[in-house]
Amino acid sequence: MAPDPSDQERRARDAIETLARAETGRLLGALLRDIRDFQMAEDCLQEAMESALTHWARNGLPDSPAGWVLQTARRKAIDRLRRARNFDRKAEEYGLLIELDQQTVDSEAPAAIPDERLRLIFTCCHPALDAKTRVALTLRTLCGLTTREIARAFLDSETAMAQRLVRARHKITKAGIPFEIPEPDHWGARLNSVLSVIYLTFNEGYSATAGSELLRHDLCLEAIRMGRLMLELLPGNADCEGLLALMLLNHSRSGARADGEGGMIALEHQDRAKWNRQEIAEGCALLDSALARGMGGVFHLQAAISALHAQAPSHAATGWREIVLLYEGLHRLTPNPVYLLNRAVALSYASGAEEALAALAPLEAELGAYQPFHAAKADFLRRTARIGAARQSYRRAIALSANESERRFLESRMAALDQPG
């Protein structure tokens, strides 16, 4: 019996969607090894995927869908080069590509796809591209997200995001951003740039400032997926372990952070039974492994703070003293008044709100326009029974608040000042 054509088409479509999400990085990496032009590699890959849809819907899936797409994309590239005016010169440059095509014609089995994803991620996260472009290009290239999905996550129009991506690919080619793993003397800074892009992606998803909840949550999952990829490509790298641990530990609380109406729930009031134990266990194991290597970077210290929260049986029984010390460590590594603000909050639970108020005073000059500073101050004032002053601080915080759920949260805290107890 012949297969139902509509069924076969659906299977082809599903296969391509899966392929795009799982293999875009590997396929583009393999293409870029032979085609120096990033935009052309991307275009050839897109065309190959479109051809795949037609062919697979008609003839069924090939043995190696990824191999089929890579070979087709290479042929599309050769076709484009043949059509170019200066083929003779290019033929020399692209000899390898033509050779590769010949090889796959001679032997029926598709050759293994080389894994060039590490070079690719260093290229996409190159510091000569601006930070937002790095995130967008990495999501498109390594995670296979569509331009529309990335645009929606950034609240940009699809056209603007498409232009940003095209400009980035052209710059990579025309400015000679290398498709290389960095030299040892730049390794630290360049790896840091990659890990920051991943963490930025995670935070874009985690801090629900705007945008569709669902897409934002997807960004967290993509960032975790990239964190896993980096660890797979650089096994035993303590910084990669630290970052993945941090993301898993923070993400473990994502199911307990929001109420039914999208309002945020403070750590103190979260239902700890809703925390994801599996992510906590994995995050803690990764952190232990990283710390055993003797490394103590920013990601490790932040992950350690997150782990102390994750492992505490209750808000009161949290290792607040250790958290105070970890924030001090963070501030020593990269001085930032926000670390000191967080330290003051931890101090309020370790030593009392009075001491925390004293720790807050010297930060006012730098953080006077920062909403969380006033929210923390209001809370310390409330806990030391200075109700009038607490109300004033809540008002400041509300005035500085950037989104609705934050504002609602602060208003409910202010209203609670009037309730006895």
Add this chain to the structure above:
Amino acid sequence: MKYLALIYTAPGASPDYGTPEFGPLMDAYRAAGEVYQRDGVMLGGEALQPTSMATTVRVRNGKTETMDGPFAETKEQLGGFYMFECANLDDAIRYAAMIPAAEHGSIEVRPVMELD
């Protein structure tokens, strides 16, 4: 690839000829130049007279018009350039960062357009 490294500095930011700081600055340029020669990456490079010496030229309707001064008045002015031949942008950035003016001004690294 060829890269043009354009050196921009604010007037007064670089030490003047005759001041005690001028000598060390020239030594630093010489040292950078030696590295460029050693690595065989320098295709050329010059320092320019200040923008007050500039003349801007336009041809309109076949007529040459000249104007005293630079094309655009900017706070940081183009003071010189190097042309490098490098494998990639990472190398170009490394050599550009050796230009002494990078410490008080800015170096714009521009790839040269390659015509097919």
